Amino acid sequence: MDAELFPRPRAQVAPGAVHLPDWLDPDGQRALLAACREWARPPAGLRTVRTPGGGTMTARQVCLGWHWYPYAYARTVADGDGAPVKPFPAWLDALAWRAVRDALGQQAPPYDIALINFYDADARMGMHRDADERSDAPVVSLSLGDSCVFRFGNTATRTRPYTDVELRSGDLFVFGGPSRLAYHGVPRVRPGTAPPGLGLRGRLNVTLRVSGFPPAG
Numbered sequence: 001m002d003a004e005l006f007p008r009p010r011a012q013v014a015p016g017a018v019h020l021p022d023w024l025d026p027d028g029q030r031a032l033l034a035a036c037r038e039w040a041r042p043p044a045g046l047r048t049v050r051t052p053g054g055g056t057m058t059a060r061q062v063c064l065g066w067h068w069y070p071y072a073y074a075r076t077v078a079d080g081d082g083a084p085v086k087p088f089p090a091w092l093d094a095l096a097w098r099a100v101r102d103a104l105g106q107q108a109p110p111y112d113i114a115l116i117n118f119y120d121a122d123a124r125m126g127m128h129r130d131a132d133e134r135s136d137a138p139v140v141s142l143s144l145g146d147s148c149v150f151r152f153g154n155t156a157t158r159t160r161p162y163t164d165v166e167l168r169s170g171d172l173f174v175f176g177g178p179s180r181l182a183y184h185g186v187p188r189v190r191p192g193t194a195p196p197g198l199g200l201r202g203r204l205n206v207t208l209r210v211s212g213f214p215p216a217g
Contacts, residue, residue: 007021007022008021008022009021011165013152013163013165013173014152014154014163014175014178014179014182015177015178015179016104016138016175016176016177016178016179016180017152017173017174017175017176017179017182018103018104018173018174018175019165019167019171019172019173020102020103020171020172020173020174021168021170021171022168022170022171023099023102023142023170023171023172024142024170024171024172025170026170026195026197026198028170029144029169029170029195029198030198030199032142032144032206033144033145033198033199033200033204035089036062036116036144036204036206039062039064039086039116040062040116040118042081042083043077043081043083044062044063044067044076044077044080044081044083044084044085044086045062046060046061046062046118047060047061047062047077047079047080047081048060049061049069049070049079050070050079051070052070052071057125058119058120058122058123058124058125059117059118059119059123059124059125059186059205060117060118060123061115061116061117061118062086062116063077063085063086063113063114063115063116064085064086064087064088064089064092064113064114064116065085065086065087065088065112065113065114065211066085066088066112066113066211066213067085068113068115068132071132072132073113073132073133073211073213088111088112088113088114092111092114092208093110093111093112095140095142095208096108096111096140096208097111099140099142099172099174099208100137100138100140100174100176102172103138103172103174104138104174104176104177108137108138108210109135109137109210110210111137111140111208111209111210112209112210112211112213113133113208113209113210113211114206114207114208114209115206115207115209116204116205116206116207117204117205117207118202118203118204119146119148119186119189119202119203119204119205120189120202121146121189121191121202122189123186123189123202123203124185124186124187124188124189125185125186126158126185127151127153127158127159127162127183127184127185128158128183128184128185129155129181129182129183129184130180130181130207130209131181133209133210133211133212133213134211134212134213135209135210135211135212136176136180137176137209137210137212138174138175138176138177138180139174139175139176139180139207139208139209140172140174140207140208140209141167141172141173141174141175141205141206141207141208142171142172142205142206142207142208143167143168143169143170143171143172143173143203143204143205143206144169144170144194144198144200144203144204144205144206145169145194145198145200145201145202145203145204146169146189146190146191146192146193146194146200146201146202146203147166147167147168147169147189147190147193147194147203148166148167148186148188148189148190148203149164149165149166149167149186149187149188149189149190150164150165150166150167150173150184150185150186151163151164151165151184151185151186151187152164152165152173152175152179152182152184153182153183153184153185154182154183155178155179155181155182155183157183158183162183164187168193169194169195169198169200170195186205189202189203
């Protein structure tokens, strides 16, 4: 029996944390992938993130709206080519608003940050919190390409208890409220699992956030 004949149900993984499988249809996935490919071009393009301790993240990243680097935000690629960060488009804000409505049934403030992480077959993301913003608005996460194991934990520790969720291309994961500062990570990617028609080898994660920072002026 082919399990894919049966839709995967939405799931509340923790209070305020919701997984919506297949939220983005194939046309929407292709459109978002095309945009990511443009954003990845220099200047202010896809880069390797270096940590203060001298290590490097295995997932490469490009930012929109505000440039994130460990552990701060800037308007330029402060840890890269120094170029101004690419603008955050209005249509991404509309996508985030729809995601929060569908996942949590609530309205959202304007979104102004996108972090796009590219994972090849060997990339990982350690357990961390999205804690460098001044807003407690929900985090919106969209997956493209290869499936991954997404580990969603608690707000107190990087260790158990946590829940492992399979995120596939087109899946939406939103976390806010009591789960806004929960630790989370990606212990592994499953190579070769991307939809054949998408044309992507690897995984892209598009994370949308509200900065809470004053407008530039």
